[in-house]
Amino acid sequence: DTAVSQTPKYLVTQMGNDKSIKCEQNLGHDTMYWYKQDSKKFLKIMFSYNNKELIINETVPNRFSPKSPDKAHLNLHINSLELGDSAVYFCASSPFGAGDKGYTFGSGTRLTVV
């Protein structure tokens, strides 16, 4: 049983397209996140949801729109993809406040915009 699962694992698409990445966790966690990891391995938070409510929205272009239909799912939709959006996108979840269990990350979605 995968704790945090993301689909797809790889995504290659042309500039200007719209794409979605899905994330599901079966850990019963209250909080879910989207992180972006660039080619230099920097991990930056994009969004955080607690029990379906948006609590963190970093400086991210509004082409990126998260959606949380329930606390086990957090999807990321990206409009009008640009070359600079190429990166690995990680979904993560944690109990509220994280505690001593930390964040549990999904295996990532490698997005390549051509």
Added chain:
Amino acid sequence: GQQVMQIPQYQHVQEGEDFTTYCNSSTTLSNIQWYKQRPGGHPVFLIQLVKSGEVKKQKRLTFQFGEAKKNSSLHITATQTTDVGTYFCAGDFGNEKLTFGTGTRLTIIP
């Protein structure tokens, strides 16, 4: 802004040598976490430090949190090839989000 810096960015060591990565924050942290990311993998939680001056050990790994709760270190004794990866610290500034450090990429020379 709230930033967490890590040094070194890269470290190449002979198998069996020790390795240390250092993490520094400009402001006091509520707690700090450490993660390991294997090549091609995802970050995996290692440990959380909360108290000033705290030291925790996991087998060959020793984690420290500074007295001022602004810095931390991870020390690996007698590295093995399985230690290869990027080690990240992640600081919690009390604002319900983790700010990841820049990471230290460890490679082992057999």
